[in-house]
Amino acid sequence: KGSLTFENHDITLKLAFQPHLIVVSKALNELQMELIKVSEDYILKSLFDAKKDPIEIWKNAIEYPRLQQHARKMLSCFSTTYCCESTFSYRSQIKTPLR
Numbered sequence: 382k383g384s385l386t387f388e389n390h391d392i393t394l395k396l397a398f399q400p401h402l403i404v405v406s407k408a409l410n411e412l413q414m415e416l417i418k419v420s421e422d423y424i425l426k427s428l429f430d431a432k433k434d435p436i437e438i439w440k441n442a443i444e445y446p447r448l449q450q451h452a453r454k455m456l457s458c459f460s461t462t463y464c465c466e467s468t469f470s471y472r473s474q475i476k477t478p479l480r
Contacts, residue, residue, distance in 0.1 A: 392407055392408060393455065394455065396408070396412065396448065396451050396452065396455070397435060397439075397451065397452040397455035397456060398429070398435055398455075399429055400416060400419050400429070400448055401419050401420055401422075401425070401426040401429055401430075403416055405417055405420070411447060412447055412448060412451070415445045415446075415447050415448045416448070418444070418445065419445060419448065425438065425442060435452065435456060436456055439452040439453065439456070
């Protein structure tokens with residue numbers, strides 16, 4: 382498995398945020414069939430192109446269960462990071478230098 386390259390991270394993020402822009406052959410084998418279907422789904426593509434909320438898009442994209450599961454994992458990483466960062470930000474506001 383070795384270290385991940387930037388290209389691996391790029392594909393991983395695009396699967397959650399722009400799956401219609403992925404070169405199918407570069408994706409994991411188990412996701413390729415769903416990616417082919419996504420490339421033909423004009424409604425889903427238009428939602429991603431319009432920068433709609435990816436959480437809402439994937440919540441309703443039940444016909445792509447593997448991509449949906451991958452997106453949940455990716456999107457939950459961002460929400461937990463956001464919660465952590467906002468907590469530290471709030472803490473720095475309430476804690477004075479004298480405290």
